[in-house]
Amino acid sequence: MRDSKILITGVTGQVAAPVARALAAGNEVWGVARFANPDARADWAGDHIVSIQEWCAYLGALIGREPVFIEGAPALRGNPDDLTRLHELIDSGTTVDWRDGMRRMVAKFHPEFVSN
Numbered sequence: 001m002r003d004s005k006i007l008i009t010g011v012t013g014q015v016a017a018p019v020a021r022a023l024a025a026g027n028e029v030w031g032v033a034r035f036a037n038p039d040a041r042a043d044w045a046g047d048h049i050v051s052i053q054e055w056c057a058y059l060g061a062l063i064g065r066e067p068v069f070i071e072g073a074p075a076l077r078g079n080p081d082d083l084t085r086l087h088e089l090i091d092s093g094t095t096v097d098w099r100d101g102m103r104r105m106v107a108k109f110h111p112e113f114v115s116n
Contacts (some may be wrong), residue, residue: 001096001104002026015055019101022108050098058099062106063113 005028010016016031023029039077056067096104 004028006030018109019105022105048098055098055102058102059106062103063110 001023003026006023007030008016008023009021014093020029053069054068056069060067104116
């Protein structure tokens, strides 16, 4: 992907930060932070509502590992399920399916796990 304007949410997070760095070469990358305060937080998601468990299961399938989930107080909260704010900012839907984005991330940082 080159010469694109890309919006990344949670840009300082463990998942989004390396994605933002990889995409920054050759693209205009915009980052938006999430806030712990629900009143200050915009709901962000791609065009497909995907749970953290689905992300992990897909990534696990790519690398040949099955994720184990332990839920508790320090666990990440679920993803937002309202796309209104996202669509207000980008004027259209997303153009990359979440699976393709995850596969590209793995291919960039661990190409040994992904076959073309």
